[in-house]
Amino acid sequence: MIPVNKPFLPPQQIYQSYLDGIWKREWLTNMGPLASDLELRLKEFLHVDHLLYVTNGTVALQMAIKALDLGGEIITTPFSFVATTSSIVWENCIPVFVDIESTSLNIDPEKIVAAITENTSAILATHVYGNPCDVDAIENIAKKHHLKVIYDAAHAFGVTYKGKSIFEFGDIATCSLHATKLYHSTEGGLLITKDPEILKKLASIRNFGISGFESFNQLGLNGKNSEFHAAMGLANLKYIEEISKRRQELSARYDDKLKNLKARRPIWKTDSENNASYYPIIFETEELMLKCKEHLQLNEIGTRRYFYPSLANSLPYLQPQQFEITDDISKRVLCLPLYYNLTNEEVDLICRLLLRIQNN
Numbered sequence: 483m484i485p486v487n488k489p490f491l492p493p494q495q496i497y498q499s500y501l502d503g504i505w506k507r508e509w510l511t512n513m514g515p516l517a518s519d520l521e522l523r524l525k526e527f528l529h530v531d532h533l534l535y536v537t538n539g540t541v542a543l544q545m546a547i548k549a550l551d552l553g554g555e556i557i558t559t560p561f562s563f564v565a566t567t568s569s570i571v572w573e574n575c576i577p578v579f580v581d582i583e584s585t586s587l588n589i590d591p592e593k594i595v596a597a598i599t600e601n602t603s604a605i606l607a608t609h610v611y612g613n614p615c616d617v618d619a620i621e622n623i624a625k626k627h628h629l630k631v632i633y634d635a636a637h638a639f640g641v642t643y644k645g646k647s648i649f650e651f652g653d654i655a656t657c658s659l660h661a662t663k664l665y666h667s668t669e670g671g672l673l674i675t676k677d678p679e680i681l682k683k684l685a686s687i688r689n690f691g692i693s694g695f696e697s698f699n700q701l702g703l704n705g706k707n708s709e710f711h712a713a714m715g716l717a718n719l720k721y722i723e724e725i726s727k728r729r730q731e732l733s734a735r736y737d738d739k740l741k742n743l744k745a746r747r748p749i750w751k752t753d754s755e756n757n758a759s760y761y762p763i764i765f766e767t768e769e770l771m772l773k774c775k776e777h778l779q780l781n782e783i784g785t786r787r788y789f790y791p792s793l794a795n796s797l798p799y800l801q802p803q804q805f806e807i808t809d810d811i812s813k814r815v816l817c818l819p820l821y822y823n824l825t826n827e828e829v830d831l832i833c834r835l836l837l838r839i840q841n842n
């Protein structure tokens with residue numbers, strides 16, 4: 483069986499060496515030394531000024547919405563993981579969907595402008611598959627209309643745009659360090675902001691809104707992460723360059739072998755490099771996509787329809803809405819297996835099966 487994804491696991495002794503320290507210190511959570519060290523190292527690695535390590539990527543999104551005091555309508559993309567939308571609803575805001583660009587698969591800035599009303603407070607956009615949104619256009623729109631911007635950068639670990647971390651764009655960017663992501667700490671999330679005031683607020687929210695031994699300064703939650711998770715994050719960080727390099731190689735191999743497949747790849751933003759967090763392809767038709775998916779499944783090869791169905795017409799707590807491009811793309815897109823331990827031979831097999839079935 484070749485699954486669509488396999489989490490990276492560091493050599494067990496390395497994880498064990500961190501556990502030895504936890505047993506010595508008997509400090510398990512509440513921003514212990516490993517969690518703090520992880521924040522420091524990630525700041526260095528990503529070249530960002532401020533960063534918080536939190537429970538997961540979903541809580542990070544909820545905290546971001548809370549910290550920016552958002553209310554009313556938040557303009558967002560229907561082509562993402564459900565947490566992008568559910569966090570808006572969870573924070574008592576109204577998600578207003580606008581369609582995506584057929585090239586990048588990211589939210590279309592022109593359609594954002596058309597959706598702005600007097601109730602709009604923010605834009606929450608996803609860098610889909612790590613591909614940067616049109617951050618320049620979105621920033622201009624936000625400035626002009628006095629809107630906040632949050633980027634769900636769950637897929638964008640390590641991505642840069644014009645030489646800067648993609649996490650540095652928007653008022654707040656969030657990332658997920660879930661086991662299925664490119665870089666992970668089993669469960670985990672990140673919050674990144676350039677604004678020290680927002681950082682302070684986020685740090686307080688992460689710790690129940692506690693400001694002193696007997697005082698509180700705002701509504702908070704428990705957004706902390708444990709030393710055990712931080713240990714996995716620290717261990718995996720030692721391998722991040724190796725992981726990235728291998729995933730790039732595998733992606734390039736797919737690119738090369740699948741040239742004649744009746745499918746295309748999303749168009750990547752210029753001045754940015756693909757971090758190979760996923761390997762999505764958009765087939766010419768849904769019929770061909772389903773045929774390929776089924777054939778791979780018969781050969782014990784897993785794939786995922788990321789992201790199908792559209793968030794705008796599948797959530798039981800929202801009125802269904804159709805969007806021309808999102809509905810069309812989401813029906814035809816498929817993510818192929820991509821993970822550190824995937825072999826060249828396995829990629830070749832997958833490509834052979836795809837090309838054979840398409841010509842049947």
Ligand SMILES: *Cc1c(COP(=O)(O)O)cnc(C)c1O
Pocket residue numbers: 538539540541562563565566608634636637657658659660670671
């Ligand atoms: C994985 C993911 C999330 C949620 O992250 P968790 O850490 O699993 O809570 C949010 N948004 C997107 C786009 C994701 O892919």
